[in-house]
Amino acid sequence: MPTSGRxxxxxxxxxxxxxxxxxxxxxxxxxxxxxxxTANLQNPAPxxxxxxxxxxxxxxxxxxxxxxxxxASIGHRIICEHVFYDGNKRTAFEVMRVFLSINGYYLKIDSxxxxxxxxxxxGQVSIEDLANWLESKATxxxxxxxxxxx
Numbered sequence: 001m002p003t004s005g006r007x008x009x010x011x012x013x014x015x016x017x018x019x020x021x022x023x024x025x026x027x028x029x030x031x032x033x034x035x036x037x038t039a040n041l042q043n044p045a046p047x048x049x050x051x052x053x054x055x056x057x058x059x060x061x062x063x064x065x066x067x068x069x070x071x072a073s074i075g076h077r078i079i080c081e082h083v084f085y086d087g088n089k090r091t092a093f094e095v096m097r098v099f100l101s102i103n104g105y106y107l108k109i110d111s112x113x114x115x116x117x118x119x120x121x122x123g124q125v126s127i128e129d130l131a132n133w134l135e136s137k138a139t140x141x142x143x144x145x146x147x148x149x150x
Contacts, residue, residue: 041085067104
C-alpha cells in the first residue's frame with residue numbers, strides 16, 4: 001500500500017479519448033447502443049470535470065489524493081452522471097481497472113464487482129466508499145527484475 005498515496009507527479013493518468021475508446025470496446029464486446037457521431041457521449045461535462053479535478057490541485061489541495069480516490073472519482077462520475085448513452089457501469093469499472101493497472105495495481109472484475117457497479121448506480125455507494133472498496137480489492141502488481149530490465 002505504500003504507493004496508494006503516491007505523489008501527484010508520479011501518477012499516470014488516463015485520457016478522455018481512451019475512456020471513450022473503452023466505452024466503444026465495452027459496447028462492441030457486450031452489446032448496447034453506440035452513437036458514432038457523438039462518440040457515445042450523452043453528458044460529457046462531468047467527464048471533463050473529473051479528469052481535470054483528479055490531475056490538478058484546487059487552491060493547493062488535491063481533492064483525490066490517492067490512486068484509489070482518483071479511480072473511484074472517475075468511475076463514480078461515469079456511472080452517476082450517465083456520461084455515455086449506454087455502457088456506463090461496464091465502462092466505469094473497466095476505466096478504473098485500467099487506471100489502477102497503469103499505476104501498479106491489479107483489479108479483478110468478478111461478480112462482486114458487478115454488484116458494486118449496480119450499488120453505485122442506485123446511489124448506495126459514495127466516492128469514498130468506492131475508493132475504500134477498490135483499495136481493499138486491488139493488489140499491487142509485482143514486477144520481476146527480468147521484466148523491468150528489458
